[in-house]
Amino acid sequence: METDTHTTAGTSLPGDSRAQEALGAARNSIRLYGGLGALALLAVVAVAGSGCAVNTFMGVRAVLLPVAAVLLHRLATAASRGSRRAYERVRALTVILPVAIVGVDLIPGICPPWYAVTQAVCMVPVVRAAVLLRGRAPRAAFAKGR
Template identity: 60%
Template sequence: METNAHSTAEAALLNTPRTQGAFDTAKSSIKVYGALSATALFAVIAVSVSGDTANTFMWIRAVLLPVVAVLVYRMTGSASRGSRRAFERVRALTVVMPIAIIGVDLIPGVCPPWYAVMQVVCMLPVIRVAFVTRGPALCAAFPRGR
């Protein structure tokens, strides 16, 4: 059972400028990811309207990734307010997402090269969040071993 002193110490770590700066960086990176994902959706729409082929895989991913950006942003906001569970989810997602998305795009024939490149670009801000959530400021705010 946690005591108030323990909760106060955790709150003090969360409210440092360094910790909030790291969360601000993570949130802005996720906003960039969301904007890039929305751009990818618009590109799929444009390709489809122009008469080229956009397969089902491209449509599903193009629709889902902006939604995922909103969910990850909300989780990051919860983590910045002290939710360890949200923090751990953000840490896990920001590692798994780039590996899964880029890995699937490397399978020949799944999507055209331009779409694979666009997805890699979309994952760059997510990779940045993976590094930020493993940085010293956030590791101090959410120490392991509990």
């Protein structure tokens, strides 16, 4: 049975201020991503309300991306408490998500340019989180030998 904190024996994370600082900054970036995602959702609703065409893809994605922000934030929070598993997952997702989002938006005809730009802007904080999570301090705090 696992504990709530998922701490790994020997993990110095709770006392490692540099790792905690990086994880805190990553959590803040993920919060910003959630806020931008909510604004993008409101933009889609406003555009649809004004009578302009909004396809199902845009609507579904506009709803799902803020939900993804909640998941990422929960993982980053668990990682800051010492969960190596959560750290590995949030580290991977912060790389995969921007590539997938921007890559799909580049397919011609999927979405209008304004929507693609909105999604790309939403991914900037996620890219920042990915860079922070790959820094020396978090990697050392979650080193495999620990």
